[in-house]
Amino acid sequence: xxNGKKDILLHLYGEASSESxxxxxxxxxxxxxxxxxxxxxxxxxxHMDKQRPDQAVIDGILAAAASEAGLPTTSSKLDRGxxxxxxxxxxxxxxxxxxxxxxxxxxxxxxxxxxxxxVSGDFPQAxxxxxxxxxxxxxxxxxxxxxxxxxxQVAATDPRLVWDDxxxxxxxxxxxxxxxxxxxxxxxEKAVPLEALPSSSRNRFRTVGSNN
Amino acid sequence: MxxxxxxxxxxxxxxxxxxxxxxxxxRHQERVFGYLLGMVRxxxxxNDLFQNTFVRVIAALNKDRGTYSVQGKFLGWVLRIARNxxxxxxxxxxxxxxxxxxxxxxxxxxxxxxxxxxxxxxVLIQRNEQADTLRTCIEGLPLEQREVLxxxxxxxxxFREISELTGCSINTALGRMRYALINLRxxxxxxxxxxLTEVSE
Numbered sequence: 001x002x003n004g005k006k007d008i009l010l011h012l013y014g015e016a017s018s019e020s021x022x023x024x025x026x027x028x029x030x031x032x033x034x035x036x037x038x039x040x041x042x043x044x045x046x047h048m049d050k051q052r053p054d055q056a057v058i059d060g061i062l063a064a065a066a067s068e069a070g071l072p073t074t075s076s077k078l079d080r081g082x083x084x085x086x087x088x089x090x091x092x093x094x095x096x097x098x099x100x101x102x103x104x105x106x107x108x109x110x111x112x113x114x115x116x117x118x119v120s121g122d123f124p125q126a127x128x129x130x131x132x133x134x135x136x137x138x139x140x141x142x143x144x145x146x147x148x149x150x151x152x153q154v155a156a157t158d159p160r161l162v163w164d165d166x167x168x169x170x171x172x173x174x175x176x177x178x179x180x181x182x183x184x185x186x187x188x189e190k191a192v193p194l195e196a197l198p199s200s201s202r203n204r205f206r207t208v209g210s211n212n
Numbered sequence: 213m214x215x216x217x218x219x220x221x222x223x224x225x226x227x228x229x230x231x232x233x234x235x236x237x238x239r240h241q242e243r244v245f246g247y248l249l250g251m252v253r254x255x256x257x258x259n260d261l262f263q264n265t266f267v268r269v270i271a272a273l274n275k276d277r278g279t280y281s282v283q284g285k286f287l288g289w290v291l292r293i294a295r296n297x298x299x300x301x302x303x304x305x306x307x308x309x310x311x312x313x314x315x316x317x318x319x320x321x322x323x324x325x326x327x328x329x330x331x332x333x334x335v336l337i338q339r340n341e342q343a344d345t346l347r348t349c350i351e352g353l354p355l356e357q358r359e360v361l362x363x364x365x366x367x368x369x370x371f372r373e374i375s376e377l378t379g380c381s382i383n384t385a386l387g388r389m390r391y392a393l394i395n396l397r398x399x400x401x402x403x404x405x406x407x408l409t410e411v412s413e
Contacts, residue, residue, distance in 0.1 A: 006386050015370055041393040044346055044400065045365045050242040051249050053262045058237060061266040065224070065233045068274040 004028065008035045012042055217286035225273050237266065240287055244294050246366030250358060251298040253351050261301060265294040291367055292377060302355070349399040357392035360385050 008025055010016040012035065026032045215232075217239075223232035244265065249258040269290055272280050280289060350358060359378065363369045371389070375382040 005390060006383065009386050009390055010371070013364070013371070015372075037397055038390070038393045041397040041400075045361070045396075048346060048365070049343060050366075051246045052241055053245045053259050057259050057263050058241065061237060061263060061270070062230065062234055064267055065270050066228075066230050068270050070228065 004031050005034060009038065011035075012038055221273065221280075221286055233270075236286065240290060243287060243367040244290055247291065247362045248294055248298055250350060250362040250366060251355075252301055257301065261294065261297045264297050265290065268293050268297075285373075287367070288369070288373055288377060291363070291369070295377065345400065345403055346396075349396050349403070352399060353392055353395060357388045357395065360388040361392040361396075364389060 004025055007016060008031055011022045026035060217236060220232040220236050223229035245258060245262050248261045249255060252258050360374055363374045371382050371385045375385045
């Protein structure tokens with residue numbers, strides 16, 4: 001490259017030696033024209049936006065720096081490297097993982113369904129076995145205070161129970177009571193008169209607060 | 213208020229000062245990443261190469277301390293590692309064109325040496341954003357011209373530092389820069405002319 005062209009390029013980038021005089025160089029028309037053209041391109045480059053790496057990359061580097069220096073790290077985002085370096089791997093890995101997840105999900109659903117059936121089948125029997133455990137203790141009941149004397153006598157012989165709604169046992173008891181009819185009745189069966197039922201079963205239809 | 217690179221490097225090496233290392237990374241991230249992105253033309257790959265570069269830097273500062281000699285040229289040292297990583301990648305992708313320095317760098321050879329897999333003229337013209345067009349034009353430059361341009365504009369190296377880093381003479385570095393600017397201007401002008409022609413039609 002000619003010295004003149006080299007010198008105007010050095011002037012353009014502020015790296016010219018002191019003895020080189022730009023003014024004298026630009027007296028040459030060709031050099032002046034080239035200087036203008038190069039300046040135009042350089043101007044555009046000077047105003048080009050700067051590019052930065054992703055923040056995850058910076059975080060990973062700083063974590064690696066702390067790790068190498070023996071300091072505790074809070075993140076280890078360097079793991080992103082291999083996936084990103086092998087786009088083919090990413091293309092294969094994602095479908096394989098999706099299929100595996102779907103299979104595991106399907107097996108899980110099947111297992112859950114089977115276990116649900118066995119639980120629901122055994123539930124009434126198990127409930128009957130622990131029926132006494134689920135009955136709230138006597139301390140949870142109390143008599144309704146009467147305002148009139150006549151009614152107070154009735155209440156003494158026929159106590160009307162008031163449940164403490166804040167007690168979880170009450171909620172369990174209420175659910176048990178609601179489930180008993182479903183336990184005994186089948187929608188497919190014909191209607192049976194109450195008198196036809198065994199006395200032990202009939203007793204189970206008592207509702208809370210009934211006189212029997 | 214702004215400690216020089218060598219002070220920060222010493223703090224990290226001697227007392228594992230994370231803040232010092234973080235300052236170094238933040239200070240030079242644009243210079244290193246801009247160079248890498250311009251070379252490989254793929255942001256994801258540039259992220260990987262940037263990460264690999266600084267992982268090597270960390271390893272060198274902590275274990276292989278002999279590989280880094282304190283000469284007041286931390287950025288040049290990092291860019292040398294980054295350049296090796298970029299060239300390794302380009303060689304692996306077989307995109308590296310081994311052209312001898314200043315070999316026929318005239319108007320004709322430039323057009324002959326535009327990579328076949330680069331963006332076509334039609335693609336260039338369709339991109340109306342000036343910044344995008346500029347970057348696309350840079351991508352279309354021959355690799356050796358593009359590298360000097362990136363090292364000068366993205367990494368802020370002097371032509372002497374560029375010649376030391378790339379192993380060429382300063383005249384070669386200046387010649388590549390001159391052709392890069394001339395070609396860029398032509399490509400930009402061609403894009404504008406074609407845009408105007410399409411508008412008038």
